[in-house]
Amino acid sequence: MKSKDIKFLEIRYLRGPNIWTYRPVIEALVDIGELEDFPSNTIPGFHERLIALLPSLIEHRCSYGERGGFLRRVEEGTWAAHMLEHVTLELQNLAGMPGGFGKARETSTRGVYRVVVRAWHEDVTRSCLYAGRDLLLAAIKDQTFDVAGTVERLADMAERKLLGPSTGCIVEAATAKDRRIPAIRLLATGNLVQLGYGARSRRIWTAETDRTSAIAEGISRDKDLTKTLLKSCGVPVPEGRLVDSAEDAWDAAEDIGLPVVVKPSDGNHARGVFTNLMAREEVESAYAAAVVEGSGVIVERYVRGSEHRLLIVGGKLAAAARGETAKVVGDGQSTIDELIDSQINSDPRRGAAEEFPLDIIALADNPVARLEVSRQGFAPDSVPAAGREVLIVRSGNHTDDVTDLVHPETAATASLAARIVGLDIAGVDLVCEDISQPLDGQRGGIVEVNAGPGLLMHLKPETGQPRPVGRAIVDELFPNGDDGRIPxxxxxxxxxxxxxxxxxxxxxxxxxxxxxxxxxxxxxxxxxxxxxxxxxxxxxxxxxxxxxxxxxxxxxxxxxxxxxxxxxxxxxxxxxxxxxxxxxxxxxxxxxxxxxxxxxxxxxxxxxxxxxxxxxxxxxxxxxxxxxxxxxxxxxxxxxxxxxxxxxxxxxxxxxxxxxxxxxxxxxxxxxxxxxxxxxxxxxxxxxxxxxxxxxxxxxxxxxxxxxxxxxxxxxxxxxxxx
Known part of the structure; x- marks a missing residue:
C-alpha cells in the first residue's frame, strides 16, 4: 500500500452559514488517488487497525443511525474521503470539541471529493484534518501512529484558541434555540465577544460586560476601599486595616484580636491570603508573602466558618458555592508532597487549565498551604504517621453548590454589596458557619467583592446541581426576550x-x-x-x-x-x-x-x-x-x-x-x-x-x-x- 496517498488540493474556511450548514466549516477538496479503487473492505486488516487506533469511533452512527453505524460502513466498504470526515470529527471530539457536522461528497472528477467538517476554530480544525489524514494513512499502510500525543497536542491548541469556559457558557446560552442571539468573536483568540448586531449589540469579556464600570472594577481591586464603602452602608465586614510592615501587621493583629487574616489589599484568586493566624511569627511570615502579591497588605478579623462565593447578576443571586477544605491522610510511608499528588492532585477535575474546576496544589508554589502544613509540625518532605490527617488548604476551590440554601437576607446583603461597588456581575465572597442563616447572628461577613468572577465552579460543582449562570447573564443583557438583532x-x-x-x-x-x-x-x-x-x-x-x-x-x-x-x-x-x-x-x-x-x-x-x-x-x-x-x-x-x-x-x-x-x-x-x-x-x-x-x-x-x-x-x- 506504499503508493496510496490522500492529497489536499484546496482547503477553504467557510466562516458563516454556507451550502452545507448554518455553522462554520472547513471544506477540503481531497484527492484520494488510487484509493478510489480500494474501499475499506479491500484493505486487509484495515478495519481492525482503525478500531485499535480510535476505538471511540464506535459512537459514530453514520447513515445507519445507530451506535457503531460508521464502523459497520467501514467493514462493509467505504472510501477514504468518508473515513477522513469521521476521523477528523473524532479527533476534534477527543480534543474537547464534542459532536459536529460532517459530509463527504464526490465531485465530477474521479477520486476527488469535498470533505466538510464543523470548524470550532479554523486553526484547530485544520490541524485535526491533517492529523486525521495521517492517522488514516497509518491505518491503511499498517504503520504506527501516536494517537495519545496527537490528541494532547490538539487539545492544547484548542485550549489556547477556543473560548474559555466562562465566556463559552454565556455564548452558548445566547445562541441557544430559545434565544437565538447572534454572537461574533471579535478576536481570533481571547474572550472578547459581541452578542447581537450593530446598534443593538452588547459585548462580553469572560464574566464582564460593556456595562461593567471601570470605576467599579477599580474599587473591587482595592480591598480596603471596598470594605470601607461596604461598612459605611451597613454591610457586615470583618474589622481590619492596611499595614505597612511586618511589625505593623502584628500591632494590628493585637488591636483586632486573634485569630486574624493577612492578605494583599489588591490581590485576586485568593493568592497570598493567610487565615486563622494565631502567633506573631505566623502574622509576620504571612505579611512577607502577602506583600509580594499586591501593592499593600490588610490585616483583618478572622471570621469562623466556610468561605462562600455568591454570584450576583443584575442585583439577583444567580448561584452560590461553598469552598473546599483539602486534607491528606498519612500512610506512614509517603511524604506530604507525595500524599498531595496521590490523594488530591489525582482528582481528574484538577488541572492548570481554565476548564478544570479545581486547581492543582503544589506546596512549592503555594505559601499559604506551606504555612498551614508547617503550623501542624510538618514540612513538604515529612512523612505523617499512618492515619494522621493533615490539613493542606483551609479554604480553596469553591466546589459545592449551595444556591438553594442561601438565606434571603444573606442574598440581599450580597446583592447590596455588588450595587455599592457598582458591579453588574459580581462574585461576592463571604464567610459564615451556616449559609442558611442570616450573617449577623453568626458574626459572618463579606470579605471581598470581585469583578469578572469565574463561572466554572457554578457550571461543574463537585456536589449539587449545575447552575445556568450563562443564561442569567444573557437574560440580564437582553431582557424580555430581546434578541439583539437589527434588520x-x-x-x-x-x-x-x-x-x-x-x-x-x-x-x-x-x-x-x-x-x-x-x-x-x-x-x-x-x-x-x-x-x-x-x-x-x-x-x-x-x-x-x-x-x-x-x-x-x-x-x-x-x-x-x-x-x-x-x-x-x-x-x-x-x-x-x-x-x-x-x-x-x-x-x-x-x-x-x-x-x-x-x-x-x-x-x-x-x-x-x-x-x-x-x-x-x-x-x-x-x-x-x-x-x-x-x-x-x-x-x-x-x-x-x-x-x-x-x-x-x-x-x-x-x-x-x-x-x-x-x-x-x-x-x-x-x-x-x-x-x-x-x-x-x-x-x-x-x-x-x-x-x-x-x-x-x-x-x-x-x-x-x-x-x-x-x-x-x-x-x-x-x-x-x-x-
Missing amino acids: VVGVTGSFGKTTVARLIASLLTLSGRHTGLASSDGLFVHRRCIANGDNANWGGAHRLLMNRAVEAAVFENGTDSILSEGLAYDRCQVGVITNVEAARHFGRYHVETPEQVFTVLRTQVDLVLPTGAAVLNASQPMLVEIAPLCDGEVIFFGLDAALPTLVEHLAQGKRAVFVRNERIVLANGANETEIASLKGIPLTNGGRTDYQIENVLAASGAAWALGIGPEIIRTGLQTFTIA
Missing part, C-alpha cells in the same frame, strides 16, 4: 444584486435608520463610503455587523462569496433573490448543474427568520421551488400580474408586488395599493427597461417586508438614481 437584508441572484441592495439601503435610510451597505460598489454607512472597491464579501459584512452605529444593514451576496467564505450573519430579516441564470454560475467552485445552483441560492432563503420574509422573482421556476423552504413569509414579485404563481399566491391571501397599467402595486390578497408610476421612477428609464423594473419590484417588496410604508417607498423610488 438585516441579504440580496443574491444572478444579476441586479448591486442595484437592488443599494435601493433597499436608500429606502431604509429614508425611513430614518442609520443604515450600512456592503456591496460590490463599496462599503457604506449612512450613505458615506468608508471603503472603496468590492465589499460584497464576508469581511465587508462583518465590519458592518460590528459597527455599533448601524441600525440596519443590507448585504449583497454573490454566489462566489457564499461558496468561498460563507455568509457573515446567522439569520436575516429579509432575503432577496433577484433572478436565476444557472449557466452564469457553472464552472466555479465545482458548480456544474442547475441543482447545484439551487443549493447555493437557497442558502439565502434558509437564513430568513420566522418573523421575516423571502422576496422572490415569481417568473423564475427555480425560485418558486425554493419558496417553501423559507421559515418566514414569502413575497413574490413579477412584471406581469397574470403570472400563475402571483395569481395563486394572492388567492391564498399572501403578499406580492407587481406592475399593472405601468404602476407598481403592493397587493396583500385582494387588497391593493398603487405606490408609483413607472414613468416617475428614474431607474426604470420611463418604464422601458424590464430588468430595472424587476429590480425596483424586488427592492419595494423588501422595503414592504421591513415595515416601510408606501409613501416612503414611493418617495425613495422617485428620488433614487445610479451615479
Whole structure:
C-alpha cells in the first residue's frame, strides 16, 4: 500500500452559514488517488487497525443511525474521503470539541471529493484534518501512529484558541434555540465577544460586560476601599486595616484580636491570603508573602466558618458555592508532597487549565498551604504517621453548590454589596458557619467583592446541581426576550444584486435608520463610503455587523462569496433573490448543474427568520421551488400580474408586488395599493427597461417586508438614481 496517498488540493474556511450548514466549516477538496479503487473492505486488516487506533469511533452512527453505524460502513466498504470526515470529527471530539457536522461528497472528477467538517476554530480544525489524514494513512499502510500525543497536542491548541469556559457558557446560552442571539468573536483568540448586531449589540469579556464600570472594577481591586464603602452602608465586614510592615501587621493583629487574616489589599484568586493566624511569627511570615502579591497588605478579623462565593447578576443571586477544605491522610510511608499528588492532585477535575474546576496544589508554589502544613509540625518532605490527617488548604476551590440554601437576607446583603461597588456581575465572597442563616447572628461577613468572577465552579460543582449562570447573564443583557438583532437584508441572484441592495439601503435610510451597505460598489454607512472597491464579501459584512452605529444593514451576496467564505450573519430579516441564470454560475467552485445552483441560492432563503420574509422573482421556476423552504413569509414579485404563481399566491391571501397599467402595486390578497408610476421612477428609464423594473419590484417588496410604508417607498423610488 506504499503508493496510496490522500492529497489536499484546496482547503477553504467557510466562516458563516454556507451550502452545507448554518455553522462554520472547513471544506477540503481531497484527492484520494488510487484509493478510489480500494474501499475499506479491500484493505486487509484495515478495519481492525482503525478500531485499535480510535476505538471511540464506535459512537459514530453514520447513515445507519445507530451506535457503531460508521464502523459497520467501514467493514462493509467505504472510501477514504468518508473515513477522513469521521476521523477528523473524532479527533476534534477527543480534543474537547464534542459532536459536529460532517459530509463527504464526490465531485465530477474521479477520486476527488469535498470533505466538510464543523470548524470550532479554523486553526484547530485544520490541524485535526491533517492529523486525521495521517492517522488514516497509518491505518491503511499498517504503520504506527501516536494517537495519545496527537490528541494532547490538539487539545492544547484548542485550549489556547477556543473560548474559555466562562465566556463559552454565556455564548452558548445566547445562541441557544430559545434565544437565538447572534454572537461574533471579535478576536481570533481571547474572550472578547459581541452578542447581537450593530446598534443593538452588547459585548462580553469572560464574566464582564460593556456595562461593567471601570470605576467599579477599580474599587473591587482595592480591598480596603471596598470594605470601607461596604461598612459605611451597613454591610457586615470583618474589622481590619492596611499595614505597612511586618511589625505593623502584628500591632494590628493585637488591636483586632486573634485569630486574624493577612492578605494583599489588591490581590485576586485568593493568592497570598493567610487565615486563622494565631502567633506573631505566623502574622509576620504571612505579611512577607502577602506583600509580594499586591501593592499593600490588610490585616483583618478572622471570621469562623466556610468561605462562600455568591454570584450576583443584575442585583439577583444567580448561584452560590461553598469552598473546599483539602486534607491528606498519612500512610506512614509517603511524604506530604507525595500524599498531595496521590490523594488530591489525582482528582481528574484538577488541572492548570481554565476548564478544570479545581486547581492543582503544589506546596512549592503555594505559601499559604506551606504555612498551614508547617503550623501542624510538618514540612513538604515529612512523612505523617499512618492515619494522621493533615490539613493542606483551609479554604480553596469553591466546589459545592449551595444556591438553594442561601438565606434571603444573606442574598440581599450580597446583592447590596455588588450595587455599592457598582458591579453588574459580581462574585461576592463571604464567610459564615451556616449559609442558611442570616450573617449577623453568626458574626459572618463579606470579605471581598470581585469583578469578572469565574463561572466554572457554578457550571461543574463537585456536589449539587449545575447552575445556568450563562443564561442569567444573557437574560440580564437582553431582557424580555430581546434578541439583539437589527434588520438585516441579504440580496443574491444572478444579476441586479448591486442595484437592488443599494435601493433597499436608500429606502431604509429614508425611513430614518442609520443604515450600512456592503456591496460590490463599496462599503457604506449612512450613505458615506468608508471603503472603496468590492465589499460584497464576508469581511465587508462583518465590519458592518460590528459597527455599533448601524441600525440596519443590507448585504449583497454573490454566489462566489457564499461558496468561498460563507455568509457573515446567522439569520436575516429579509432575503432577496433577484433572478436565476444557472449557466452564469457553472464552472466555479465545482458548480456544474442547475441543482447545484439551487443549493447555493437557497442558502439565502434558509437564513430568513420566522418573523421575516423571502422576496422572490415569481417568473423564475427555480425560485418558486425554493419558496417553501423559507421559515418566514414569502413575497413574490413579477412584471406581469397574470403570472400563475402571483395569481395563486394572492388567492391564498399572501403578499406580492407587481406592475399593472405601468404602476407598481403592493397587493396583500385582494387588497391593493398603487405606490408609483413607472414613468416617475428614474431607474426604470420611463418604464422601458424590464430588468430595472424587476429590480425596483424586488427592492419595494423588501422595503414592504421591513415595515416601510408606501409613501416612503414611493418617495425613495422617485428620488433614487445610479451615479
